[in-house]
Amino acid sequence: MKQAHKHSRRSFIKISAVLTSLAAIPSSVKAFYQDVKKFFVVPKQTMPLAIIINKKTYKTTADTRTTLLDLLRENLQLTGTKKGCDHGQCGACTVHLNGERVLSCLTLAATVPGKEVTTIEGLAHNEQLHPMQQAFIECDGFQCGYCTPGQIMSAVACVNEGRTKSVSEIKEFMSGNLCRCGAYNGIVESIQKVAAS
Numbered sequence: 001m002k003q004a005h006k007h008s009r010r011s012f013i014k015i016s017a018v019l020t021s022l023a024a025i026p027s028s029v030k031a032f033y034q035d036v037k038k039f040f041v042v043p044k045q046t047m048p049l050a051i052i053i054n055k056k057t058y059k060t061t062a063d064t065r066t067t068l069l070d071l072l073r074e075n076l077q078l079t080g081t082k083k084g085c086d087h088g089q090c091g092a093c094t095v096h097l098n099g100e101r102v103l104s105c106l107t108l109a110a111t112v113p114g115k116e117v118t119t120i121e122g123l124a125h126n127e128q129l130h131p132m133q134q135a136f137i138e139c140d141g142f143q144c145g146y147c148t149p150g151q152i153m154s155a156v157a158c159v160n161e162g163r164t165k166s167v168s169e170i171k172e173f174m175s176g177n178l179c180r181c182g183a184y185n186g187i188v189e190s191i192q193k194v195a196a197s
């Protein structure tokens, strides 16, 4: 009985020591994290922006790290431009910057003032669809439609760039735009139709 009492006292001391050291860990980890944060985390900064989109000037304020895609969708409610991967891999966010196609998820909004942005909302003239929009309808260039704004913006650029000499050239220069519905044949046909007109 005496031995059991001695054993349990020793166990108690051991357990107490372990618990004390465990309790010390969170505060030291927290302090370490705060130190690291001071060095590596850039404080939030906002900046005023005046951007021409679809020939209209928008004035807004945004975090300096905001992408053009988030600015369009979240700040300006221009939700025609889609967010797919947000990592430059799917092409759903394609817009034109000074007439050239760019991935808006990889473009900082802070770099855009002074340039002209065109989104899918700016392609049609009043009620008249852009020829590429019309061709996508006539050639079944889409199914669910999620990738379609990006496909159309790339397709317009593809024609403007003169990259339509063959099916393989069109496929090569449209390869940055993925379509999970597999509407590729209709997309190529749409581009051929507009290029031939």
Ligand code: FES
Binding pocket: 082, 083, 084, 085, 086, 087, 088, 089, 090, 091, 092, 093, 094, 103, 104, 105, 106
């Ligand atoms: S959302 Fe920009 S490339 Fe996918």
Ligand code: FES
Binding pocket: 141, 142, 143, 144, 145, 146, 147, 148, 178, 179, 180, 181, 182, 183
């Ligand atoms: S039409 Fe559905 S992802 Fe392209």
